[in-house]
Amino acid sequence: MKMKDKIALVTGASRGIGAAIARKLAGEGASVAVVYNGNRNAAQQVVQAIRGSGGQAAAFQADVADEASVQAMVQQVAAAFGRIDILVNAAGILEVAPVGQISRESFHAQFYTNAWSVVAATQAVLPYLPVTGACIVNVSSSLVLQPKPGSAVYSASKGAVDVLTHSFALELGARGIRVNAVAPHITRTDMTAGIPPERIQAETALTPLGRLAEPEDIADAVAFLASDDARWITGRTILTDGGRM
Ligand SMILES: NC(=O)c1ccc[n+]([C@@H]2O[C@H](COP(=O)([O-])OP(=O)(O)OC[C@H]3O[C@@H](n4cnc5c(N)ncnc54)[C@H](OP(=O)(O)O)[C@@H]3O)[C@@H](O)[C@H]2O)c1
Numbered sequence: 001m002k003m004k005d006k007i008a009l010v011t012g013a014s015r016g017i018g019a020a021i022a023r024k025l026a027g028e029g030a031s032v033a034v035v036y037n038g039n040r041n042a043a044q045q046v047v048q049a050i051r052g053s054g055g056q057a058a059a060f061q062a063d064v065a066d067e068a069s070v071q072a073m074v075q076q077v078a079a080a081f082g083r084i085d086i087l088v089n090a091a092g093i094l095e096v097a098p099v100g101q102i103s104r105e106s107f108h109a110q111f112y113t114n115a116w117s118v119v120a121a122t123q124a125v126l127p128y129l130p131v132t133g134a135c136i137v138n139v140s141s142s143l144v145l146q147p148k149p150g151s152a153v154y155s156a157s158k159g160a161v162d163v164l165t166h167s168f169a170l171e172l173g174a175r176g177i178r179v180n181a182v183a184p185h186i187t188r189t190d191m192t193a194g195i196p197p198e199r200i201q202a203e204t205a206l207t208p209l210g211r212l213a214e215p216e217d218i219a220d221a222v223a224f225l226a227s228d229d230a231r232w233i234t235g236r237t238i239l240t241d242g243g244r245m
Pocket residue numbers: 011012013014015016017018035036037038039040062063064065089090091092093094113139140141142183184185186187188189190191192
């Protein structure tokens with residue numbers, strides 16, 4: 001139980017990678033704020049699963065692209081749990097479009113949901129972080145290193161996440177706050193459910209470990225970065241890609 005008595009706030013925790021992170025941190029003993037946007041029922045299922053395993057969790061709603069919504073949610077979490085030790089920014093959206101069809105609306109939505117959310121949530125939790133030992137883990141993407149056609153805006157928004165991660169680590173280190181990121185490659189979630197089978201096969205063949213990621217593969221890496229075992233790691237993005245890159 002590496003996270004006994006810790007309080008963790010996980011965005012994007014109603015589904016996919018964020019849900020796996022919430023379950024993992026709870027399994028390590030943390031009390032978890034399961035943050036969802038539109039899928040309340042899915043978030044409640046994550047909470048019930050955690051409680052059913054003897055853990056502590058509660059669901060909170062926020063639109064991570066909207067700083068007022070994030071502020072209100074963080075205040076509710078702090079009122080419920082007293083403080084926040086671990087922030088995981090896992091909420092994100094992917095909208096695919098070739099260069100000629102990129103819209104201002106899609107650019108705005110992806111940058112606000114994927115990158116501004118990191119700023120908004122980090123700002124919101126700062127007053128509630130303990131004097132020492134707090135940490136933030138962001139979710140980037142392997143596409144920062146190797147964008148695919150159609151992923152330009154999403155990949156750029158995740159590039160912004162990397163730079164925010166590294167910059168905030170510099171600024172917050174003096175407070176004992178570590179800031180890191182994980183960069184998954186294709187992971188089996190709703191976000192990747194539409195990838196054609198032939199590309200899945202090709203990606204699997206190119207992955208040294210011979211399979212694609214499950215959300216739990218990413219969650220375990222996040223749990224490591226959020227634990228004291230990673231106490232000397234900050235300002236880093238860890239590739240969680242089975243060797244694919
Ligand atoms: N899956 C991959 O292959 C992959 C690879 C690299 C990086 N990533 C990144 O990993 C993270 C998780 O991805 P995933 O595959 O688990 O995605 P997913 O299954 O599509 O789930 C997305 C999650 O983000 C939440 N979310 C979306 N927009 C939001 C908003 N405006 N405010 C608050 N929450 C919002 C959703 O909440 P509701 O359902 O409640 O609306 C949901 O919990 C994302 O940052 C994604 O970019 C994924």
